[in-house]
Amino acid sequence: MALQDSEVPSSILNATAGNRPTASYHPTLWGEKFLDYSSVDDSVAMDATIDQDEFEALKQKIKNMLISPTDKSFKKLSLIDAVQRLGVAYHFEREIEDELEKLSPDEYDGNDVHSVALRFRLLRQQGYPISCDIFGGFKDDRGKFKVSLINDVTGMLSLYEAAHLRIRGEDILDEALAFTTSHLESMVTQVSPQLSDEILHALNRPIRRGLPRLEAVYYIDLYSRDDSKDKAILLKFAKLDFCMLQVIHRKELSIITEWWKNLDVEINLPYARNRVVECYFWAMGVYFEPRYSFARKIFSKVIAMASILDDTYDAYGTLEELELFTNAIKRWDISNIDVLPKYMKLIYQGLLDVFGEAEEQISKEGRTYCMSYVIQAVKKVVQAYFEEAKWCSEGYFPKVEEYMQVSLVTTCYHMLATASFLGMGKIADEQAFEWISNYPKIVKASQVICRLMDDIVSHEFEQKRKHVASGIECYMKQHGVSDEEVIKVFRKEISNGWKDINEGFMKPTEVAMPLLERILNLARVMDVIYKDDDGYTNSYVIKDYIATLLEKPVPF
Structure with a gap:
C-alpha cells in the first residue's frame, strides 16, 4: 500500500528517531511461509488428508x-x-x-x-x-x-x-x-x-x-x-479431526498473511512488531472450530491492528502525532485521514478497512447493530493509549487505582472480547453486545489477568527505554515495597480473576455459554503466551506451540 505525503505541521514531519521512544523487536520468525498454502484447494487438501x-x-x-x-x-x-x-x-x-x-x-x-x-x-x-x-x-x-x-x-x-x-x-x-x-x-x-x-x-x-x-x-x-x-x-x-482443522487453519492463515503482506508493515511501519502469525495463533486460541472461520479471520486482523496501535502509541508516535490520531479515531471517518502524518494514514485506513469488511459480512446477517459497540470499544482503547502516552511524556507515576483504571482499557481485552462476538452469528444478539458494553465481572476479570500477567513479565524490558510506568513500578512507589512483593500481590489478583471467570459460567448465565467461552479463551491465551515471558514480543517462546498446531502432522 503506497503512502502519500500529507499536510501536517512541520514539527511532525521533521520528527526523527532520536526523539522517539523506539523499542528493538526481533523480526518475524515466519516470513511468508504460510503463503504457500494460499494456492491449495481446501477440498483437495481435505480429501488427501482424511477419508x-x-x-x-x-x-x-x-x-x-x-x-x-x-x-x-x-x-x-x-x-x-x-x-x-x-x-x-x-x-x-x-x-x-x-x-x-x-x-x-x-x-x-x-x-x-x-x-x-x-x-x-x-x-x-x-x-x-x-x-x-x-x-x-x-x-x-x-x-x-x-x-x-x-x-x-x-x-x-x-x-x-x-x-x-x-x-x-x-x-x-x-x-x-x-x-x-x-x-x-x-x-x-x-x-x-x-x-x-x-x-x-x-x-x-x-x-x-x-x-x-x-x-x-x-x-x-x-x-x-x-x-x-x-x-x-x-x-x-481425534487424529483425523486434528488433520482436518490443520488444513482449515493453514488456509485461513495464508489469507491473513496475504492481507498483512499488502500492508507492507516492515517497510511502512518498521517500528511495529511483525507478529501476524502470532495474531492468528491468538485468534485460533479464542475459537478453533470450523464454523468460526470468518470470526477467526476478522479477529486476527483486529488483533494485528491493535498491536500496531499499541506500538505506535507506546514505541514511536510523538505526542503531537498521537493527539491528531486520537482525534481522528474519535471521528471515525475516512475524510479525517488527510490531517495525519503519512505513516499514520496506513494505520487509519487499515483499521477502517478491517471493520468495514466485518460490517459488510454481518450486514448480510441483519446484525449491523454490532459495529457501533465494537467501534466504541476501539475509541476507548485509543483514548486510554493517549492518556498513557501523556503520562510517559510527563514522567508521571499514577496511583495504582488510577493506573488500573486506564491500563485495564489498554489491555484491549474488553475491545477484543467485544470484537470476538462479531463472527458468532445470531447468538451474539444486541442484548449480548449491550451486556458486554457494561463491563460485566467476567470481562473485568479477563482484563485483570491480562494486565497483571503482562506487567509481571514485561516491565523490566519496557523500563529499559522511555516508557509509561508499569503497574509494578506504580505499586512499588506507592507502597514502598520490592518488586518481588508486588508480584506476589499481583499473582493473588490473577488467581482471583480466574475465580471470577469461573463464577461467570455458573448457570443461569446472562448470555449464551458460547459467548462466555470466548472470554474464557482470551484468558487462556494469556496464560499460554505470558506465563513466564512476553511470548508475543519475544515470540521464540511460543514458536513450538505455533508449529505444533500449524506445521507438524499428528502421527498416526
Missing part, C-alpha cells in the same frame, strides 16, 4: 457411545472427559449437554476422590452449580485433607484439576489446591515416567487454563499409550 466416510462413521460410533444407557455414571463421565480433552467435543455438544443434565449434582456412584473430583469438574465446566461441600468427606477429624489421599496419584490429579474451577469464598477448594500442588510436586521423582510427565504438565498448565487445541495434541499423545478398543475409536477420530 470423509471413515470420519463420519467414527463420529457416529462416538455419538452412540455417548448416548448409550449405562448404570455407571463414572464410565460416562470418563468418556465425556476424554472427548473434551481430545479436542472433539464440539462435534457432540448436544449429546454431552444431555448426558450431564441427567446427572444430579448431589448424587454420585463413587466415593473415591477421582470419581468425585471428575464429576465436580465436568459439571462446573458446563456451568452447573455443584457444591464444593462434596469434598468434605475427604477431610480428617482435624479438618485437613486425609494423608491417605496421597497414595492415589490419579485422584490427586483429579482433585487438583477440580480445584481450578473454584470461585471466591470456596475455602475447601483453596485448601485442595494447596494440598494437591504441594504433594504432586514432591511426587514427580517418585512415580513412573508417564505419571511424572502428566503431573508436570498439569502443574504447568491445568486443564482450565490450557488452550483446547494445544491440550488436545498433548492428550492425543497421552491417550495413544492405551490400546483398548473404545479408546482406539476415539483416538483415530
Whole structure:
C-alpha cells in the first residue's frame, strides 16, 4: 500500500528517531511461509488428508457411545472427559449437554476422590452449580485433607484439576489446591515416567487454563499409550479431526498473511512488531472450530491492528502525532485521514478497512447493530493509549487505582472480547453486545489477568527505554515495597480473576455459554503466551506451540 505525503505541521514531519521512544523487536520468525498454502484447494487438501466416510462413521460410533444407557455414571463421565480433552467435543455438544443434565449434582456412584473430583469438574465446566461441600468427606477429624489421599496419584490429579474451577469464598477448594500442588510436586521423582510427565504438565498448565487445541495434541499423545478398543475409536477420530482443522487453519492463515503482506508493515511501519502469525495463533486460541472461520479471520486482523496501535502509541508516535490520531479515531471517518502524518494514514485506513469488511459480512446477517459497540470499544482503547502516552511524556507515576483504571482499557481485552462476538452469528444478539458494553465481572476479570500477567513479565524490558510506568513500578512507589512483593500481590489478583471467570459460567448465565467461552479463551491465551515471558514480543517462546498446531502432522 503506497503512502502519500500529507499536510501536517512541520514539527511532525521533521520528527526523527532520536526523539522517539523506539523499542528493538526481533523480526518475524515466519516470513511468508504460510503463503504457500494460499494456492491449495481446501477440498483437495481435505480429501488427501482424511477419508470423509471413515470420519463420519467414527463420529457416529462416538455419538452412540455417548448416548448409550449405562448404570455407571463414572464410565460416562470418563468418556465425556476424554472427548473434551481430545479436542472433539464440539462435534457432540448436544449429546454431552444431555448426558450431564441427567446427572444430579448431589448424587454420585463413587466415593473415591477421582470419581468425585471428575464429576465436580465436568459439571462446573458446563456451568452447573455443584457444591464444593462434596469434598468434605475427604477431610480428617482435624479438618485437613486425609494423608491417605496421597497414595492415589490419579485422584490427586483429579482433585487438583477440580480445584481450578473454584470461585471466591470456596475455602475447601483453596485448601485442595494447596494440598494437591504441594504433594504432586514432591511426587514427580517418585512415580513412573508417564505419571511424572502428566503431573508436570498439569502443574504447568491445568486443564482450565490450557488452550483446547494445544491440550488436545498433548492428550492425543497421552491417550495413544492405551490400546483398548473404545479408546482406539476415539483416538483415530481425534487424529483425523486434528488433520482436518490443520488444513482449515493453514488456509485461513495464508489469507491473513496475504492481507498483512499488502500492508507492507516492515517497510511502512518498521517500528511495529511483525507478529501476524502470532495474531492468528491468538485468534485460533479464542475459537478453533470450523464454523468460526470468518470470526477467526476478522479477529486476527483486529488483533494485528491493535498491536500496531499499541506500538505506535507506546514505541514511536510523538505526542503531537498521537493527539491528531486520537482525534481522528474519535471521528471515525475516512475524510479525517488527510490531517495525519503519512505513516499514520496506513494505520487509519487499515483499521477502517478491517471493520468495514466485518460490517459488510454481518450486514448480510441483519446484525449491523454490532459495529457501533465494537467501534466504541476501539475509541476507548485509543483514548486510554493517549492518556498513557501523556503520562510517559510527563514522567508521571499514577496511583495504582488510577493506573488500573486506564491500563485495564489498554489491555484491549474488553475491545477484543467485544470484537470476538462479531463472527458468532445470531447468538451474539444486541442484548449480548449491550451486556458486554457494561463491563460485566467476567470481562473485568479477563482484563485483570491480562494486565497483571503482562506487567509481571514485561516491565523490566519496557523500563529499559522511555516508557509509561508499569503497574509494578506504580505499586512499588506507592507502597514502598520490592518488586518481588508486588508480584506476589499481583499473582493473588490473577488467581482471583480466574475465580471470577469461573463464577461467570455458573448457570443461569446472562448470555449464551458460547459467548462466555470466548472470554474464557482470551484468558487462556494469556496464560499460554505470558506465563513466564512476553511470548508475543519475544515470540521464540511460543514458536513450538505455533508449529505444533500449524506445521507438524499428528502421527498416526
